[in-house]
Amino acid sequence: MARVVLAMSGGVDSSTAAGLLLEAGHEVVGLFMRHGIESSCRLPQEGTLPIAKKQGCCSAADAADARAVAQRLKIPFYALNFEEEFGTIVEYFVDTYLAGRTPNPCIVCNNDLKFGKLFEYADSIGAEYVATGHYARIVSENGEPALCCGRDAAKDQSYVLFGIRRERLSRIMLPVGDYTKAEIRARAEQLGLRVADKPDSQEICFVPDQDHARVIREARPGRNTAGEIVTTDGEVVGRHDGYERFTIGQRKGLGIAFGEPRYVVRIEPETRRVVVGTRNELACRGLTAVHANWLIDPPTEPIECAVKIRYRSRAVAAVVEPLDETRFHVRFAEPCHGVAPGQAAVCYRENRVLGGGWIDSTEPA
Incomplete structure (x- = not known):
């Protein structure tokens, strides 16, 4: 029916996606994205590496799994080198943490590579x-495609x-x-895919x-990020080995003891301080997001939705x-906890994704 470029990670989801596309009558071209960070060796042939113990998306073992699936399903399979592009994502990851924020490299990878560079390849x-093997849906609403849960x-x-x-x-x-x-694992078994019981990945x-x-x-060798852990009143209650180890809302691993739980409520890269407080002090009533991307006609008036x-x-x-074409403000109906600058604020109406942006600042409750 149609030629489809499928991003294959070597995991059960994208592997089964290949089988589902074939069953629907499509011509499938499997594509593995090499990031070159862990290994610069040539892509292994089927059988030269054991099945990966963890589902990832870029390792040599994952490449072997993806190739084996492609051979099983008799579809063409290629590996493209995205080492330079992945390097840019790693730089973003590092710089965001050093700015006292919490990055989301998977979103950046999806934007720039899976649904960026792969379109260039598809066109070529x-x-x-x-x-891809993502758990989401594209459905038609009022005659136009909508991204849904x-x-x-x-x-x-x-x-x-x-x-x-x-x-x-x-x-x-x-x-x-x-x-x-x-159901996906069961379909993978039916298709005879060796990755049917491969565990899900939990890591970047x-x-x-x-x-x-x-x-x-x-x-960033030699960069000093160690500093003090302080309360919202400025009292020094401990020290840390690096503020990049923390995120807003974090409770575990603080290395301090109080009569009630304490959470990271603020990270100050300028002073290298990690500020902790109570759950009430963690509460947030609103945020401002930047670099907005809308999957509907961009709103010009306030809208009610879920975020x-x-x-x-x-x-x-x-x-x-x-606020303008690239920024929006969110006012929560109830206090929200653990809102971390650097993460995404994504807007939903029922199951449909309306759009979103990157959290730039927050407002305490």
Whole structure:
């Protein structure tokens, strides 16, 4: 029916997506994105590496899994070198943490690579569509494509896709979005895919050991980020090895003891201080977001919707007021906790993603 470029990570979701696209009659071209950070070795052939113990998206073992799936399904498979582009994402990751903010590199990767560079590749080979294994859906609403939540609420990934350019929605396929995770694993078994029981990834692809502070140290050797832990009243209650190890709302790993829980409420890169406070002091009544991307006609008046401020957080009722073409203000209907500058604020109406932006500043409750 149509030629489709599929981003293959070597995991069960994108692998099963290939099978679903084939069953629908499409011509599928599998594409693996190499980031060159962990290994610059040549892409392994099937059988030269054991199945990856963790589902990732860029390692040599994941490349072997993706190639094996492509051979099983008899689809063409290519690996493209995105080392330079991934390097830019790592720089963003490092710089954001050093600015006292919490980055979301997966959103940047989706915007710039999966739904950016892959479209350039698709155009170069005459492919009509780009597909991924994300748990989200593209549905038609009033005759236009809309980005919506996946059927499996526990796995929904629509939050990390808010930055897709609106005009590209009509050329995107998300085959697994209509299934639950259990159903996808069952389909993978039926297709005879060796990744059917491969565990889900829980880490950032270029931080496989989940030690993001190590990545920052290696990128900025000699940078002193150690400092004091203080209360909102300015009382010094401890010291830390680096403020990049903390995020707003964090409770565990502070190394301090109080009669009641304390949370990170502010990070001050200029003084290298991490400020802690009570849950009430963590509460936020609003935020300002920048670099807005709308998947509907950009609002010109305040709108009522629900806003998510982290990938796994629940959406909170709010009023979103546009400030200009690239900025908007969010006023929560109830105090929101753990709102971290650097993360995304994504707007929903029921299951549809309206758009979103990057949290720039917050307002205490």
